[in-house]
Amino acid sequence: MTEQTTAVAPPELAPAAFAERAQAIEAEVGTVIVGQEALVRQTLICLLANGHALLEGVPGLGKTMLVRTIAEVIDCSFNRIQFTPDLMPADIVGTNILIEEEGSRQFRFQQGPIFANLVLADEINRATPKTQSALLEAMQEQQVSVARQRYRLEPPFFVLATQNPLEMEGTYPLPEAQLDRFLFKLWVPFPEEDDLVRIMDRTTGATVPHGRKTAAAEEIVAMQRLARSVPIAPHVTAYAVSLLAATHPDNARAPELVRQYVRYGGSPRGAQALVLAGKINALLDGRFNVSTDDVRSVALPALRHRVIRNFEGEAEGITSDAIVRSVLDAVAPPAVD
Amino acid sequence: MTMGPDPVLLDIRRGLAPYRRRLWLRRVVRDAMVGLAVLAVLELALALAARLTPLDWYPAAAIALMTVAGVALFADAVRVRPTLHETALALDGEQGLRDRLSSALELAARWPELAMARDASDAVDIPGDEAGRYARLVRLQRSDALRTLHIADRRAFRPRLERRPLTAAAVALLLLVPAIALPNVQNDVLADRQRLRQAAEQQAKRLEETAKKLAEGRTATDPRTQLSEELKRIVRQLRERPEDLEALLARLGSLEDSLRAGLDPANEQRAAALTTLARSLSRASTGQDSNPKGDPKQARQDLERMADGLKGKTAAEQRKLAEQLAGLERAARESGAETQQALRDAAQSLARGDLESAEEALRRLGESLEREQQRVEQQRDMARAANELQEARRRLADAGRRGQQSNQPGQQPGQGQQPGQGQQPGQGQQPGQGQPPGQGQQPGQGQQPGPGQQPGQGQQPGQGQQPGQGQQPGPGQQPGQGQQPGPGQQPGQGNQPGQGQQPGQGNQPGQGQLGAGGGTNARFLGSGNRSGSFRGPTQGNRQFGTGQIDPVLADFDRLGKPGDPSYVRGTGGDGQQQQGNGTGQGTRNPTLLPYTQVYQDFADFALTSLERSYVPLGIRDYVRDYFASLDPQ
Numbered sequence: 011m012t013e014q015t016t017a018v019a020p021p022e023l024a025p026a027a028f029a030e031r032a033q034a035i036e037a038e039v040g041t042v043i044v045g046q047e048a049l050v051r052q053t054l055i056c057l058l059a060n061g062h063a064l065l066e067g068v069p070g071l072g073k074t075m076l077v078r079t080i081a082e083v084i085d086c087s088f089n090r091i092q093f094t095p096d097l098m099p100a101d102i103v104g105t106n107i108l109i110e111e112e113g114s115r116q117f118r119f120q121q122g123p124i125f126a127n128l129v130l131a132d133e134i135n136r137a138t139p140k141t142q143s144a145l146l147e148a149m150q151e152q153q154v155s156v157a158r159q160r161y162r163l164e165p166p167f168f169v170l171a172t173q174n175p176l177e178m179e180g181t182y183p184l185p186e187a188q189l190d191r192f193l194f195k196l197w198v199p200f201p202e203e204d205d206l207v208r209i210m211d212r213t214t215g216a217t218v219p220h221g222r223k224t225a226a227a228e229e230i231v232a233m234q235r236l237a238r239s240v241p242i243a244p245h246v247t248a249y250a251v252s253l254l255a256a257t258h259p260d261n262a263r264a265p266e267l268v269r270q271y272v273r274y275g276g277s278p279r280g281a282q283a284l285v286l287a288g289k290i291n292a293l294l295d296g297r298f299n300v301s302t303d304d305v306r307s308v309a310l311p312a313l314r315h316r317v318i319r320n321f322e323g324e325a326e327g328i329t330s331d332a333i334v335r336s337v338l339d340a341v342a343p344p345a346v347d
Numbered sequence: 348m349t350m351g352p353d354p355v356l357l358d359i360r361r362g363l364a365p366y367r368r369r370l371w372l373r374r375v376v377r378d379a380m381v382g383l384a385v386l387a388v389l390e391l392a393l394a395l396a397a398r399l400t401p402l403d404w405y406p407a408a409a410i411a412l413m414t415v416a417g418v419a420l421f422a423d424a425v426r427v428r429p430t431l432h433e434t435a436l437a438l439d440g441e442q443g444l445r446d447r448l449s450s451a452l453e454l455a456a457r458w459p460e461l462a463m464a465r466d467a468s469d470a471v472d473i474p475g476d477e478a479g480r481y482a483r484l485v486r487l488q489r490s491d492a493l494r495t496l497h498i499a500d501r502r503a504f505r506p507r508l509e510r511r512p513l514t515a516a517a518v519a520l521l522l523l524v525p526a527i528a529l530p531n532v533q534n535d536v537l538a539d540r541q542r543l544r545q546a547a548e549q550q551a552k553r554l555e556e557t558a559k560k561l562a563e564g565r566t567a568t569d570p571r572t573q574l575s576e577e578l579k580r581i582v583r584q585l586r587e588r589p590e591d592l593e594a595l596l597a598r599l600g601s602l603e604d605s606l607r608a609g610l611d612p613a614n615e616q617r618a619a620a621l622t623t624l625a626r627s628l629s630r631a632s633t634g635q636d637s638n639p640k641g642d643p644k645q646a647r648q649d650l651e652r653m654a655d656g657l658k659g660k661t662a663a664e665q666r667k668l669a670e671q672l673a674g675l676e677r678a679a680r681e682s683g684a685e686t687q688q689a690l691r692d693a694a695q696s697l698a699r700g701d702l703e704s705a706e707e708a709l710r711r712l713g714e715s716l717e718r719e720q721q722r723v724e725q726q727r728d729m730a731r732a733a734n735e736l737q738e739a740r741r742r743l744a745d746a747g748r749r750g751q752q753s754n755q756p757g758q759q760p761g762q763g764q765q766p767g768q769g770q771q772p773g774q775g776q777q778p779g780q781g782q783p784p785g786q787g788q789q790p791g792q793g794q795q796p797g798p799g800q801q802p803g804q805g806q807q808p809g810q811g812q813q814p815g816q817g818q819q820p821g822p823g824q825q826p827g828q829g830q831q832p833g834p835g836q837q838p839g840q841g842n843q844p845g846q847g848q849q850p851g852q853g854n855q856p857g858q859g860q861l862g863a864g865g866g867t868n869a870r871f872l873g874s875g876n877r878s879g880s881f882r883g884p885t886q887g888n889r890q891f892g893t894g895q896i897d898p899v900l901a902d903f904d905r906l907g908k909p910g911d912p913s914y915v916r917g918t919g920g921d922g923q924q925q926q927g928n929g930t931g932q933g934t935r936n937p938t939l940l941p942y943t944q945v946y947q948d949f950a951d952f953a954l955t956s957l958e959r960s961y962v963p964l965g966i967r968d969y970v971r972d973y974f975a976s977l978d979p980q
Contacts, residue, residue: 022480025487239480241488243450244457245436292445298488299454301439301446346429346437347374 023232028293031225031233032058035083038224042079043072044212045205051294052196052311053080053170058293059286060234061193062149062169064134064184064315069174071198072209077130077170079221086127086166086227093137095180099144103154104161119156124148127164127227131171135181142188145169149191166230186274186318193283194308195315240289242300245344250284250305256337257317265340267333271323276316283312302343310334353464355489356455359448360431362496367434369504374427376506379420384512386416387519394526401536432456442499444492451492454485461485539746540590546746547589550739551582557735558582561728570609571728577602578732592747599740606733612958613681614726619954619971620681621719624690627678628653628712631671643720647713654709657702665705669697683722686715727964734961943979950974 023031032054039050049065053076056063065073074090081088091102104122108115123129124145134142148154149169154161171192173184189195201209212219256263258275268275288304295304314330323333389412397405429437435448455462461482558578561571581598588594611617622641629638632649653668660668672694679690689712696705942949953974957967 025484235477236480236484239477239484241450241454241481241485243446243453245449245453246446295445297445297447298484298491299445299447299450301450303445343440344436345440346370346433347377 023229023236025236025293025298028233028236029296031229032294034224035080038083038221039076039079042082042212042219042221043076044208045201046072046076046199049076049196049198052194052308053077055287055290055294055308056170056193057084057166057168057230058233058237058290059193059283060166060168060238061283061286062171062191064189064192064195065170065172065198066175066195067172067198068200071200073172073198074130074132076198077128077172080170081128081130082221083224084128084166084227084230085223085225086230087125087164088128088130089123089126090130090132091123092132093134093141095136095138095182097137097141099141100156102141102144103148103156106157117157119159119161121161122154124154125161125163127166127168129167129169131169133174134171135173135184137182139182139185139188142182142184145171146188146191164227166227166234189315190277190279192315193287194311196311237286237289237293240292240298240300242285242289246288246300246302246305247285249302249341249343250281250288252341253284253305253309253337254278254281254313256341257313257333263341265336267328267336268317271319271326271328272317272333273320273323274318276313280313280316284308287312306338306343309338313337351464353455353462353486353489355486355493356451356462359435359451359489359493359496362493363431363434363438363448365501366438366499366503367429367431370429370434370437371424371427373504373506374429375420375424377509378423378427380509380512380516382416382420382423384516384519386412387516387523391519391523391526394523397533398526398531399533401533401540403537403540438496438499438503441503444495444499447488447492447495451489454488458485543592543743543746544589546742547585547595550742551585553735554578554585554739555582557732561732569725571725571732574606574729574732592743596740596744596747599736599743603733603736603740606729606736610730610733610958611722611726612955614723614730615957615967615971616951616954617682617719618723618727619975620678621686621716621723622971623975624675624678624682624686625716627671627675628716631668631675643716647717650709650713650716654706657697657706657709662700665697665700665702669694672697683715683719686712686719689715730958731964734963737961942977946974946977946979950978 036047036050036054039054040047043050053063053065057080065076067073078088078090091097100122102122102124104120104125106117107120109118111118131145134145148163148167152163152165152167154163169192174181252263254276255261256265256275257268257272257280258264259269259272261268261275264272264275284305285300287308288300291304291307292298292300310331313334317330317333319328319330319333322328390409393402393405393409393412396402402408432449432452435452436446438444439446439449555578558575561578562575565572565575581595581602584591584598585595621643624641625643625646626636626638626641628646629641629649630636632646632653638645638649657665672690675690676687676694679687689708693705693708693712696702696708953970956962957970962970
């Protein structure tokens with residue numbers, strides 16, 4: 011198996027500039043996306059953590075608009091894949107096609123839409139699990155294997171998937187392995203009335219706002235590298251692990267809700283998500299250390315899709331958010347009196 | 348190149364030092380409040396327990412609790428001294444520093460190389476690899492932490508007074524003050540227990556001494572030796588279980604009863620007769636009062652000499668001697684049958700002129716005198732032991748009774764006790780004997796005062812005031828004594844001052860004013876006017892001298908003092924309630940009789956009383972000598 015890579019070494023970024031750059035991106039996205047500050051912040055955290063986000067919300071809330079705006083603000087390539095039941099894996103990752111060139115025929119790899127810095131997997135739950143799984147390698151390894159050839163995806167690689175919770179007909183729920191690949195699962199809330207008014211103003215006029223290029227892809231990569239270097243104290247790491255462990259029903263610190271309604275708790279990727287997102291959160295806050303508050307603030311999006319409810323939980327309508335909140339209540343950060 | 352610790356890190360540690368002290372103080376105050384609350388609650392519980400039940404160890408336990416609390420607080424203060432990391436974590440939490448300080452310390456501890464000062468090249472040329480980026484962020488974080496520390500509130504970690512322990516401590520302390528300050532009846536109980544232990548020890552010593560004396564020079568078969576062993580066992584019980592008063596009194600009473608059952612009531616009479624006989628025999632032998640004390644040993648020697656000299660006497664002298672011996676018949680009869688027989692044989696043999704038989708009879712008479720004397724001594728020892736037991740029992744009962752009375756404030760002397768409450772009749776001064784009123788102690792006496800030692804109980808108010816027949820009636824004005832009829836119960840003894848212990852003889856009624864509920868024993872006389880209602884027999888005061896011996900319940904160290912109250916065991920009954928005045932004026936007894944007409948009755952009664960009552964030996968001798976000196980014969 012051969013490997014093709016096009017990665018280049020990103021420039022260094024001063025730590026103090028991290029928050030500044032991130033805030034600039036946020037501000038620029040905010041010129042298009044009205045309200046949804048938390049959603050934008052969490053999406054940005056996913057991007058800077060080199061993770062992927064699954065956005066869930068009813069149609070029309072601006073999920074696609076958000077991803078497209080981010081792609082506009084960040085100077086990088088962007089592809090959108092509309093997932094449908096007949097979508098095939100090759101339609102995503104690409105395929106080898108036979109071409110005739112200089113009198114000879116040969117196979118050449120035709121990249122799929124996955125080959126972009128930002129990939130919008132729209133309505134991902136409409137594709138079959140087989141097609142959904144085509145994203146697994148790309149999301150985890152940031153590479154694609156086709157016909158014994160590995161193709162490295164260009165950093166930054168950021169998958170933003172959306173799914174519609176209302177339309178259950180003809181949908182294929184994402185398998186747990188697929189869900190676990192997403193750093194965050196984000197709820198897209200319905201805008202406030204004031205925000206709706208502003209949305210009307212912006213989208214029904216003669217001109218539609220567009221985001222300006224604010225950050226280059228290299229800067230994003232540099233920010234990603236810097237974020238991973240943020241030091242984290244052992245007690246904060248231990249707290250993140252405790253939170254994750256408490257999502258398991260057989261854990262001693264698991265709250266009653268977990269013991270009663272959870273079949274499986276979060277995987278270690280959950281703790282990784284907590285720590286990584288906590289680091290971004292700390293940097294965005296102008297700090298160079300991760301605090302337990304950072305971990306707590308990202309616990310909901312990082313864990314809600316990793317907690318697998320049992321039958322009773324689903325039957326009684328216990329939401330994953332309620333379970334994660336009970337975990338946060340049960341596991342207090344280390345404190346000294 | 349050796350580098351020292353990062354100065355930023357040192358500044359952080361230095362800056363945390365005052366916070367560390369403040370956090371330490373807060374912890375100590377917090378734990379002290381909890382400790383104080385626990386201590387106060389425990390002390391309160393202990394104080395309440397000490398009010399419900401007598402606890403000998405209460406003061407020690409209270410002090411021990413405080414000591415333990417102090418030690419625990421000290422140990423806890425040492426234990427809760429925070430580390431720098433704890434201080435940083437606490438400061439992060441309290442000041443909202445987002446784990447900056449704790450992260451700085453933890454990272455320095457985890458990466459010691461990053462805790463060192465950065466060298467000059469490092470300061471200029473920041474490495475671009477992962478490790479360099481990490482080190483740079485660690486130092487940035489450290490600087491950020493120091494900056495944050497500088498703006499932290501210097502007054503952080505103010506000691507907190509937790510409401511719950513504070514309230515608990517305050518309430519417990521408020522309750523503890525009256526619980527400690529107010530009088531505690533259990534203290535009296537404890538004092539009584541102590542008094543009882545002391546009394547038991549004193550009586551143990553006395554009985555031990557008695558046992559020792561009883562065993563001196565005795566053979567194993569001598570009943571006094573066995574008595575000595577029993578006394579030693581009682582002494583052990585006294586010392587080991589002084590608080591088991593009922594059992595002690597019962598055992599003492601049982602032994603005393605068995606001893607008294609074996610006593611010859613006529614022992615002192617026999618002793619007196621022996622003395623008289625020995626004295627007379629010596630006079631008959633020597634022709635002069637050579638044996639004024641009536642020593643039987645000397646009398647035996649004199650009889651030996653008389654026997655040896657019989658053959659040298661004329662017939663007239665022998666007849667005269669026979670008459671003299673015959674004249675001693677009465678004294679010999681009282682000395683014992685053997686003595687009487689030997690004397691009679693000697694007199695008859697002399698009268699017949701049978702000198703050999705007379706000589707043998709005289710020798711037998713001498714031996715008999717000595718044997719009788721030994722019997723008298725043995726009886727006296729047993730009687731002394733019985734008296735010691737009675738005394739021990741009385742003192743122990745007194746000690747126990749004082750405790751009971753001190754625990755019953757309403758029954759204090761002079762407070763007008765209601766009769767019929769509290770102690771049963773017959774418990775009086777003979778606790779443990781449990782003799783019900785009217786059972787045998789004073790059969791035929793009839794007029795017995797009220798039931799027991801309760802002040803005001805069993806008294807016969809308004810029925811006293813009967814003067815004695817003697818010339819020295821009781822002095823009157825003595826307030827009544829619980830069980831004791833008023834003063835002046837001394838039988839008229841001519842010119843003799845009333846001997847309160849002497850039960851009345853003949854027809855001499857007691858004089859005292861009964862019914863004045865006063866003290867509970869002879870030593871503590873009630874005073875003042877008392878009024879109260881009592882339930883007692885409807886009969887009046889008992890008349891003395893009905894031939895029955897009253898048990899004397901008074902101390903003998905005051906015998907012979909005019910006006911001392913004497914009293915006899917009372918019997919209970921549901922008599923009418925009466926109000927009485929405890930004071931009275933004694934009147935002189937106008938009766939005058941030649942003492943020669945009553946001497947013998949008084950002497951017999953006195954000697955009998957000596958036998959049946961607890962009278963110290965010195966007093967006995969005194970009484971005997973007194974009557975001997977008055978003997979008209």
